[in-house]
């Protein structure tokens with residue numbers, strides 16, 4: 001029997017289209033090329049994509065024709081505000097016989113609010129600055145007669161300077177005149193951020209299928225209050241460890257403990273604003289988001305030294321990154337594609353199509369079926385995952401606690417005093433070699449190179465050396481492996497007013513006066529190149545240092561910038577590109593195995609990672 005089984009061909013999953021949540025690196029979506037996934041949300045997968053040397057975030061719907069994503073696009077189109085993620089384009093991706101809407105947004109580099117707070121141990125004033133920005137962003141949303149409906153730390157990103165917050169994910173949002181999509185009592189959202197009036201409505205209309213709660217700006221303000229409470233104290237206003245019914249009861253009837261009680265380092269005036277946002281009656285909250293922003297601005301400007309104390313000081317162990325499980329994939333791409341198709345079929349049969357893709361909070365006394373969030377696919381993903389990790393039933397039938405749908409909730413720190421710690425200070429960058437002197441003996445071999453060592457490049461170097469020892473010829477060596485930027489590099493880029501994809505013209509040599517420019521000899525190793533043009537923040541004759549890697553082309557990774565105007569070297573993350581903005585410089589035909597020549601000039605482009 002076993003022999004028979006061994007002789008029979010193994011059943012293979014049929015070939016199928018790549019699922020929209022598993023696009024590989026390099027796959028094109030319209031003109032955008034996938035770099036890597038950034039994460040998965042309730043109704044789509046967000047990819048880092050690239051076009052013309054610039055990065056964007058592309059959100060691709062999980063369900064064909066998903067009207068929520070289309071609505072998110074329309075909403076983003078209306079709301080134009082520096083504090084709200086910018087929409088750049090929208091389109092449809094064809095996967096098999098289906099069309100999946102996608103949105104292309106600016107790529108916001110940064111950390112979600114709570115993670116930022118955990119890493120930076122901010123003061124009340126620093127947090128308040130970000131809360132003010134959130135309030136102004138909400139004001140911009142509300143002014144468009146729209147509501148966000150899912151305001152929470154996980155839907156914000158704090159830029160690396162820690163001074164700017166961007167409100168993200170308007171996927172649960174709604175605006176006046178939009179086609180109704182909600183088929184349940186409550187619209188999509190996250191349970192711990194749900195207002196008492198929404199809960200009251202859900203309880204009252206639990207048995208009325210046609211009743212739909214209409215969230216308004218006051219609901220967003222309540223959620224903002226929860227978010228503020230959480231970032232200031234490390235806790236939610238009501239314990240998320242309560243049984244669901246008790247949690248609802250507490251939110252509906254109990255006054256929230258003051259944020260100052262939860263964390264004595266929260267200034268009184270700030271705690272009072274948060275308390276007002278958490279009022280049970282919407283009319284007792286601020287009338288508009290603008291009012292919240294103004295109240296916060298006033299309190300912060302009048303606040304004394306207490307506002308500049310860190311809100312906590314103990315260093316906390318990093319929680320397991322969110323979404324890790326969600327990002328794990330089952331089997332190989334073909335198997336995943338097949339499983340995905342099966343699950344889609346099932347999903348469509350059961351749910352009657354993507355338009356019912358709302359997840360709801362049922363009133364607690366009704367059932368404990370579905371917690372409030374938009375991750376209806378969690379069950380499906382759980383199934384895929386369970387298959388992948390050996391069929392753990394626990395994944396399919398988790399013990400649901402309040403707010404479990406919001407993954408961050410499960411990891412709420414028990415007390416603010418668990419504290420946060422300052423992020424490690426940026427590693428110092430060694431000073432690069434000055435480009436002044438040309439090598440007299442061989443003026444065309446890395447004339448600007450030095451012997452500087454750079455922290456991150458130490459990882460690449462042994463690999464290259466290893467490859468060289470193995471006897472691989474430069475032409476046949478693989479591309480250098482991806483590498484993170486040195487600490488502080490992205491900050492330098494933004495301080496100098498550049499964005500990813502911006503580039504500076506460089507010369508591979510210091511040209512001598514009157515000398516005819518020609519191809520130059522280069523070799524692998526430390527390299528310094530001269531910036532040949534003037535830029536508003538980078539004067540001509542500044543230079544960047546890093547390392548050249550010789551492979552099928554000559555790649556350059558530059559990690560240190562010395563401004564001609566003086567000052568210490570600045571960490572940067574810049575990649576050598578040719579005049580067509582292609583990565584690396586072409587090996588000129590006159591190159592040999594041992595003597596590689598490239599064109600004398602090119603450019604160095606700001607990147608957020610060495611790919």
Ligand SMILES: Nc1ncnc2c1ncn2[C@@H]1O[C@H](COP(=O)(O)OP(=O)(O)OP(=O)(O)O)[C@@H](O)[C@H]1O
Nearest residue numbers: 038039040041042046057085105106107108154169
């Ligand atoms: N424009 C962007 N720039 C950078 N990262 C982004 C951008 N948009 C989304 N992301 C990241 O992609 C991930 C998924 O985002 P998405 O908005 O789809 O879902 P979510 O907010 O994680 O979940 P849910 O939709 O269930 O609330 C998040 O980690 C988010 O920070």
